[in-house]
Amino acid sequence: MNRIDLDNRVVVITGGARGIGYAVAQRALQSGASVALWDVDADRLARSQRELAEHGKVTSEVVELTSEASVAQATTRTVEQHGAIHVLINCAGITGGNGKTWELEPDVWRRVIDVNLIGPYLTSRAVVPQMLKQGYGRIVNIASVAGKEGNPNASHYSASKAGLIGLTKSLGKELATSNILVNAVTPAAAKTEIFDSMAQEHIDYMLSKIPMNRFLLPEEAASLILWLSSEDCAFSTGSVFDLSGGRATY
Structure with missing residues (x-):
């Protein structure tokens, strides 16, 4: 495993207590960064912080990402504890279960949009x-191949990730001359705890669409995400990086 140079960088990871976010935190610490985990699950957050602390400086904040006040408070506390925020990685997301668009409850639809799109905003x-203020930054949004192709029985999730791709492109252009780069990753499905909220039929469908015939490993996602978080990524912004095992057609 190559070491990505993140020495003296402060990396905020939403959804950092589990799944891809946790793998990103591990790799960031091994690459010399300090990490701030933002997550809504207080118990899991505390456990993950304890596990990761052996690798470097880790702080944690219980954050409701759909609340402007909660996010603002976490930002202030993180800067107080670390002195800066150099990297923001928006990993937090929910699926909202599966169902036909006309059968999904509006409250469920809104919640998925709130967490997956309003949260990163x-x-x-x-x-x-x-x-x-620092004159430097990297933002990486974890979207999904579903945002490019649209998964049946997951219109809420697909729409939220398509919106996140649009947010990435707009914000990247707005900050293009500020030494702050904004990019997105569009993974195919990674076998994490998020599968617990999916129907087996939908899991089988996702696997059938991946030419490599396997699911993404969180550690593989972390490699690309942290390259995008580093100074080595210097001339890409508002871009979408595929991580779908050959599924994506564009």
Whole structure:
């Protein structure tokens, strides 16, 4: 495993207590960064912080990412504890279960949009002023191949990730001359705890669409995400990086 140079960088990871976010935190610490985990699950967050602390400096914040006040408070506390925020990685997301569009409850639809799209908007809105003050920043949004292709029985999830791709492109252009780069990753399905909220039929469908005939490993996602978080990524912004095992057609 190559070491990505993140020495003296402060990396905020939403959804960092599990799944891809946890794998990103591990790799970031091994690459010299300090890490702030933002997650809504207090118990899991505390456990993950304890596990990761052996690798470097880790702080944690219980954050409701759909709340402007909660995100603002977490941003202030993280800057107080670490002195800066150099990297924001928006990993947090939910699936909202599966169902036909006309059968999904509006409240479920809204919740998925709130967490998967409004959340990254609020975190970016809170963190970008700090990055502008520093004259440096990297933002990586974890979207999905579903946002490019649209998965049946997951219109809420697909729409939220398509919106996140649009947010990435807009924000990347807005910050293009500020030394703050904004990019997205569009993974195919990674076998994490998020599968617990999916129907087996939908899991089988996702696997059938991947030419490599396997699911993504969180550690594989972490490699690309952290390259995008580093100074080695210097001339890409508003871009979408595929991580779908050959599934994506564009």
